[in-house]
Amino acid sequence: MAADHISQAVIKRLPRYMRFLTELKEEGVERISSRELSDRMQVTASQIRQDLNHFGGFGQQGYGYNVSKLIEEIGRILGLDRPHNLIVVGAGNLGRALAGYGNFTSRGLYIRALFDIAPEKAETEIRGLKVYAMDRLPAYLKENPVDVAVLTIPKENAQAVAGQLYGLGVRAFWNFAHVDLALPEDARVENVYLSESLMQLTYYMNH
Amino acid sequence: MAADHISQAVIKRLPRYMRFLTELKEEGVERISSRELSDRMQVTASQIRQDLNHFGGFGQQGYGYNVSKLIEEIGRILGLDRPHNLIVVGAGNLGRALAGYGNFTSRGLYIRALFDIAPEKAETEIRGLKVYAMDRLPAYLKENPVDVAVLTIPKENAQAVAGQLYGLGVRAFWNFAHVDLALPEDARVENVYLSESLMQLTYYMNH
DNA sequence: TAGATTGTTAATCGATTAACAATC
DNA sequence: TAGATTGTTAATCGATTAACAATC
Numbered sequence A, B: 001m002a003a004d005h006i007s008q009a010v011i012k013r014l015p016r017y018m019r020f021l022t023e024l025k026e027e028g029v030e031r032i033s034s035r036e037l038s039d040r041m042q043v044t045a046s047q048i049r050q051d052l053n054h055f056g057g058f059g060q061q062g063y064g065y066n067v068s069k070l071i072e073e074i075g076r077i078l079g080l081d082r083p084h085n086l087i088v089v090g091a092g093n094l095g096r097a098l099a100g101y102g103n104f105t106s107r108g109l110y111i112r113a114l115f116d117i118a119p120e121k122a123e124t125e126i127r128g129l130k131v132y133a134m135d136r137l138p139a140y141l142k143e144n145p146v147d148v149a150v151l152t153i154p155k156e157n158a159q160a161v162a163g164q165l166y167g168l169g170v171r172a173f174w175n176f177a178h179v180d181l182a183l184p185e186d187a188r189v190e191n192v193y194l195s196e197s198l199m200q201l202t203y204y205m206n207h
Numbered sequence C, D: 001t002a003g004a005t006t007g008t009t010a011a012t013c014g015a016t017t018a019a020c021a022a023t024c
Helices: A008-026 A034-039 A045-053 A067-077 A093-099 A101-108 A134-143 A155-167 A194-204 B008-026 B034-041 B043-054 B067-079 B093-099 B102-107 B136-141 B153-165 B194-205
Strands: A064-066 A084-090 A109-116 A129-131 A148-151 A172-177 A186-191 B064-066 B085-088 B109-116 B129-133 B149-153 B172-175 B186-192
Touching: A008 A034, A008 A045, A008 B194, A034 A045, A034 A064, A045 A148, A045 B129, A064 A067, A084 A093, A084 B034, A093 A109, A093 B093, A101 B194, A109 A134, A129 A134, A134 A155, A148 A155, A148 B194, A155 A172, A172 B194, A186 B194, A194 B008, A194 B102, A194 B109, A194 B172, A194 B186, B008 B034, B008 B043, B034 B043, B034 B064, B034 B085, B064 B067, B085 B093, B093 B109, B102 B109, B109 B136, B129 B136, B136 B153, B149 B153, B153 B172
Parallel strands: A084 A109, A084 A148, A109 A129, A148 A172, A172 A186, B085 B109, B085 B149, B109 B129, B149 B172, B172 B186
Antiparallel strands: none
């Protein structure tokens, strides 16, 4: 199912396929051809077939793709067939916003707790989630399995905190701090650099 | 200065150059060669030179690039040499988090107000910013120049609201709703699909 | 069976990297 | 001038698109 090495361009598109297929399913569509999907998604049918075939033949000649089956297969490829536990490190505005984000739960992505250096935030609750002081991290991680740390902390602390979390066993980081984290190669990092995204927009506005 | 058509791959890298160059400047570094910058940024020196030369020769043979000058030039390319006014539409957690984000201001990106459908939020303030009811939009836009609308609303309403904003003259959208907006071609849209970003991470965690 | 549409190979296109002459 | 490093052309690599035989 999971082939040797798939380019990042392909992986980036998988969640997008997921989104459109989920919409189709909600509309009651049971099967779809690469051609029809390409019309909706504004990509070529060729690319859709090429992308999907990196992982195996999910379609059927003369018929197309079964929407539900495809959702399940792509979900499996993305690892969404098993639940993931997340913690948010940095209980500022952004951290709290992400903690309150409903969309993740439906995909098996559960935010379990928040951590913050500010002692006055410790032991409070946000949307039913406990906020702990940072020094509780080691104990928490010993008792609770955590798959992903969401870093919503200032860039000055991000590297040190990521290193600490790595030392405590965390291997995946969703990083909102504006730094490139340096971590051992078995760590996975996905960066969300919001201001870089906004600057792309200002470029296109002015051109 | 601004060449005909530059690929999106190049544009995506410009804010990143900006970030590293700004750090260098803060460290007191006055000049840098493509080779040194490439070591820092983990890209090839060739790519840096190639990227920059799309816009003109900012360097000097035998010397390298002047850090301050390069920051200024890339800033100009990205449109950061003039201020931009933003409004946030959707005063939920994410909208409020973005409104409180300090980083933008230093780049001349000013969030001026928030809008929300919930009447109970109307006329309140968030971090010194007024929150208005949605029906105040036309009057507000008539009186205040707005360059960018930040959409932090549910995906169900995003298309309608974007269309309305376009009708009122807004031409750039920073879209956090999980839909592809359909707008006339002079509109600029930059999407931030957070859950798609997170799904890329789950892919790499499991592979 | 005939028609439709996939899976897959081959062709094209674009982006990245290498190389080096130009020049500060 | 000699050394360094850019600007730019040419070579390579990878990703996208087109085409079509396989097959449901």
